[in-house]
Amino acid sequence: MADPVPDPDVLLERGWLPPEAADRLCVTLLGELPWSVHRIRMFGRWVDSPRLSCWLGDPGTDYAYSGGHFEPLPWPPILAELRDRLAIELGAPFNSALANLYRDGNDYVGWHRDNERELGAHPFIASISLGASRRFVLRANDDAQRQMEWTLEHGDLLVMAGSTQQYWKHALPKSAKVKQPRINLTFRVVRP
Numbered sequence: 001m002a003d004p005v006p007d008p009d010v011l012l013e014r015g016w017l018p019p020e021a022a023d024r025l026c027v028t029l030l031g032e033l034p035w036s037v038h039r040i041r042m043f044g045r046w047v048d049s050p051r052l053s054c055w056l057g058d059p060g061t062d063y064a065y066s067g068g069h070f071e072p073l074p075w076p077p078i079l080a081e082l083r084d085r086l087a088i089e090l091g092a093p094f095n096s097a098l099a100n101l102y103r104d105g106n107d108y109v110g111w112h113r114d115n116e117r118e119l120g121a122h123p124f125i126a127s128i129s130l131g132a133s134r135r136f137v138l139r140a141n142d143d144a145q146r147q148m149e150w151t152l153e154h155g156d157l158l159v160m161a162g163s164t165q166q167y168w169k170h171a172l173p174k175s176a177k178v179k180q181p182r183i184n185l186t187f188r189v190v191r192p
């Protein structure tokens with residue numbers, strides 16, 4: 001019999017950012033990041049990604065995902081500070097981040113893995129949630145019935161590590177009742 005798929009290597013720290021810091025970050029990023037619609041490739045077609053995004057990072061951390069290619073925007077000070085705190089606490093040399101803005105519950109991210117070659121064999125991803133609470137779901141690649149989910153809230157930190165991207169997909173489903181925006185920051189280590 002094949003080895004069972006390991007559980008995802010996920011850590012959730014509620015309220016990692018205190019409410020006032022999370023509020024300030026959310027308002028600043030909403031107003032100041034140059035949000036845009038990324039074009040991604042889905043089932044062989046180019047489509048608008050169903051959310052707004054902004055790719056940030058050190059020079060040279062160009063990132064190719066879903067068929068697109070993105071040059072990073074330099075770190076705004078408020079994000080450089082957050083990156084440094086995460087790097088120290090988690091012991092990971094984060095050099096880039098994908099910021100996502102879900103304008104309301106109609107915006108979403110479909111099932112995917114963050115397993116691009118640039119992220120290495122065991123991608124280490126630290127994800128900060130700001131604004132509206134949204135469901136975040138993990139599903140085993142080989143068994144759609146095997147799922148786990150969390151409601152990510154303002155100020156939460158979620159870390160995905162180890163073999164999570166190898167064996168599990170994740171998604172942030174639509175939610176008709178959500179009327180408020182949510183921002184998500186996923187800090188990553190991109191190798192040349």
Ligand SMILES: O=C(O)CCC(=O)C(=O)O
Nearest residue numbers: 098100109114172184186
């Ligand atoms: O918004 C989230 O919590 C997840 C975003 C995500 O999976 C991604 O940007 O790769």
Ligand SMILES: [Fe+2]
Nearest residue numbers: 112113114170
């Ligand atoms: Fe992802």
